[in-house]
Amino acid sequence: MIDFAQFKNQAAAFLHDNEHNHVQKEDALRPDLIGMQIFMEPLFGVASADDPLFSKLLQPEVIDPNYWLPQQWLDGAKTVLACFLPFNPQIKEANAVDFSAPADEWLQGRIEGQEMVAIFGSYLRDQLIAAGYETVLPCTDSRFKMLEPFKSNWSERHTAYICGLGTFGMSKGLITEKGIAGRICSVITTAELPVTQRPYSGLYDYCTRCGKCAQNCPVGAIDVNADINAAKKHQPCDHFVTSTRALKPNQPNHKAYFGCGKCQVAVPCANGIPQGAKAQRNVR
């Protein structure tokens, strides 16, 4: 049996100390960003692999009938562990200065941050395997696939919702007790980790429908007057995010930089669950 408190402490220390959680010299978009920390202390949530909410993702109006359940990824799966890695406040503050283009800090969080997420997910998987449990990291698994544009056979945000980490916002990000701006990863394992009690029952319990995310959006991709399930239009968002690739062409490290995240900064849910939300408290 895993000592889960110790496991989480060790994982948080791994993230904090990892060199890839800091912008490397060869990747820095500005000299003053060398060494900038990307993620702060992570949140952890666990769901039973048999949680009936996973089956709900098969409904066409939720994700897709071809979505994969935890047992399809891993025969004998017992639990699913999801982690939310919140962005450093420096990244959020920098992205709240000019609402027409992503800040360099945000781009580093988006691109180098995603590399760190893959390293962190691999660490979680390998630690559980070393402890004697079969474990799969869907986001880097060769079986991971897109089912159609904007739909894949494993969703980190839906998994994090089921694992008790937070609820969706109008902008379709996941609002957690550490805010909405960050990245998510998850693993499926045969380890019987302690399941997190979800402190909410509704998909949008942490969103106050304040509409600030819509006001911040440079392309009007969020419609406050629409049903909240359909308020975010993926195509204009994706089109804008893709267009930002032109802002930092020909980088010495040959990476493409793109992003936006204006709906996740200078909003009531940027750093935590907003005041007035239906559910407030997280229970571990």
Ligand code: SF4
């Ligand atoms: S800014 Fe307001 S409406 Fe938008 S996701 Fe956050 S709480 Fe919801």
Ligand code: SF4
């Ligand atoms: S990421 Fe940018 S373009 Fe997409 S919804 Fe948010 S603010 Fe709008």
